Amino acid sequence: MEKNCLECNEKIIGRVDKKFCSDHCRNAHNNKLNKDNTNLIRNINNRLRKNYRILNSFPLKDGKTKTTRIKLLDKGFSFDYFTSIYTTQKGTVYYFVYDLGYLPLDNDYYMIVKRE
Secondary structure, three states: OOOEOOOOOOEOOOOOOOOOOOHHHHHHHHHHHOHHHHHHHHHHHHHHHHHHHHHHOOOOEOOEEEEEHHHHHHOOOOOOOOOEEEEOOOOOEEEEEOOEEEEEOHHHEEEEEEOO
């Protein structure tokens, strides 16, 4: 029985259960299948990495510092992307990007903290 490659439609030589003629065709086929999901995930991860680099660019003293919303926005920070939310017993809400977080304060100030 003759089988053809799912990607390039060339004749497959080898094992009976082979679906692709080469690693290149297998990778190309799977990349096409996963393209939409991969792009979405890649874009979100890039945004999270950028937010992390921005938070990490502020020097911390005793694990925290203060900055303004404008300074964060000027560096390209996006408040829509974070990895977790931590609510204290008093009801204070911290937004974290991995181990760096920020707390909205009054007058458009933010406290940046590092989780130990």
